[in-house]
Amino acid sequence: MPALPEHDFEDRLCQVFHETGESFVPDTPRLAMGGATRGRRRQRRRLALGAAAAVLAVSGLGAAVLPSALHTNGTGPAASPVPSPPVSDPPDAARIPQEAHLASAVAERLPKGLKIVRSDGSTQGSAAFPTNRAWAELVLDDGQGQSLLSVGVFNPHRGAIQPCDQSPFTELECRQTPQPDGGTVAVMQYTGKDANPSRFTAVEWVTADGMTITATSHNVARRGGTPDRPEPLLSAAALSSLATDPSWRTIASQLLAVMPDSTSTNASVQRPDLLPPGLKVVSSTAGAEQTATLADGDRTVVLRLQEEAADRSVLDWFADAPTLPDDTRIRSVANRPVPATQGSTETVVDVLRPDGRRVRVTAVNPAGAGSPDAGRAPLLTLDQLTAIARCPGWTVPAPD
Incomplete structure (x- = not known):
């Protein structure tokens, strides 16, 4: 062979x-x-x-x-x-x-x-x-x-x-x-x-x-x-x-045998303006979990976007969450250390849209020991991730 x-x-x-x-x-x-x-x-x-x-x-x-x-x-x-x-x-x-x-x-x-x-x-x-x-x-x-x-x-x-x-x-x-x-x-x-x-x-x-x-x-x-x-x-x-x-x-024991269909009903929307200027898309993947590695020349951030139709357990999880003016419910955490990784941090935004779609956007600073970026917040902010999560059909851009 x-x-x-x-x-x-x-x-x-x-x-x-x-x-x-x-x-x-x-x-x-x-x-x-x-x-x-x-x-x-x-x-x-x-x-x-x-x-x-x-x-x-x-x-x-x-x-x-x-x-x-x-x-x-x-x-x-x-x-x-x-x-x-x-x-x-x-x-x-x-x-x-x-x-x-x-x-x-x-x-x-x-x-x-x-x-x-x-x-x-x-x-x-x-x-x-x-x-x-x-x-x-x-x-x-x-x-x-x-x-x-x-x-x-x-x-x-x-x-x-x-x-x-x-x-x-x-x-x-x-x-x-x-x-x-x-x-x-x-x-x-x-x-x-x-x-x-x-x-x-x-x-x-x-x-x-x-x-x-x-x-x-x-x-x-x-x-x-x-x-x-x-x-x-x-x-x-x-x-x-x-x-x-x-x-x-x-x-x-907590994993599925087959991934459920999580295809979005929204048409793809290319909105690169939702990413801060100066970030280059090094790599990206499509599918049930969109991912992209972005870099500004010195630092790197891993961006992930997941989407699903909300079921009853999702609705319950968002029941007491803050509600935005357009009825979007939102839960989040910013700049949280990832335990035992010697420096990695994450910022996560999870929204329930009025149309019943749930979207989670995660930014990970993967830097660890020996890096000056260890322990720093990811390159993408909570507000930037929120804007992405609230944009129906937003897709990760193709590599530059």
Whole structure:
């Protein structure tokens, strides 16, 4: 078989390993987003936080989900202290509560002493959008060069697969080991054919019921980039320890098997004027979750836009939210640190439009340890994100 270009190889590999099984009917309900009566909502939030603390303490995921004031463990990589930026703290009904970041959960499970240079990933929480996967990407540095780490979590309803049996690539060395529970752990290693080749090592844990965790360490700092070090930073043994952590099942159980249709009924609207002048669109993607990486020459911001039709739980979640003159309801949080990431922050605006469409716009400052931007607010402000969220049909611009 002829060798694929390296920039196509990993995309194809992911496609082979992570078929989502669209014939499956999802039987995992979306995360509960409330539904209590307005009079009981605040009390239930307090009770839920206490219950979550108890459950997550058992599962080991508490540090990734609970507010930073409740973090008590000392695990995770060491880093220079980063000053915490100011965090908006409007009344409960207006504020988006703390959510679980997969990047935080991964960071808590890394070997000590690593710097997190950059991070981004998906979130889960009482009002997070439904999704069929959780993901995180972190750029790590051990002093010998930077290395991209990517982690993906898929729920048990997608159907079990055998990674090595399905790989059509001659460039990939794949070893698969049966596990006592009936699942498998596959260790995959890839080396490109260039004089200074790209390499990655991946470990995939597939349980007997189909829960799948992948952890991949690269010798490049960004996808498609040139190697920054001879070998991936994390060894197969370190990746195996990360991928087979049993606490990932808590996250996997909350994922859908198939993504719901969230197509907007509005025509696409190109309104680049809603982005501040001087921001260049470095990359962008379309789909259920639009994303764009924007840069002003010195700093970078990751912009995400999600949209769905509001169901009853969404309506309840917005019931007490502030209402704008056009009847748009809005909840937000500005400049909030992403726990354990050594500097990443986020600003989020979530609106319920009068037409019943819900739109969430997130801006992430991905900068971490060693960056002068660590701990700073994202490049896009709360007002700018609000303008985007309130613009029906707004789409992420194409790369410049």
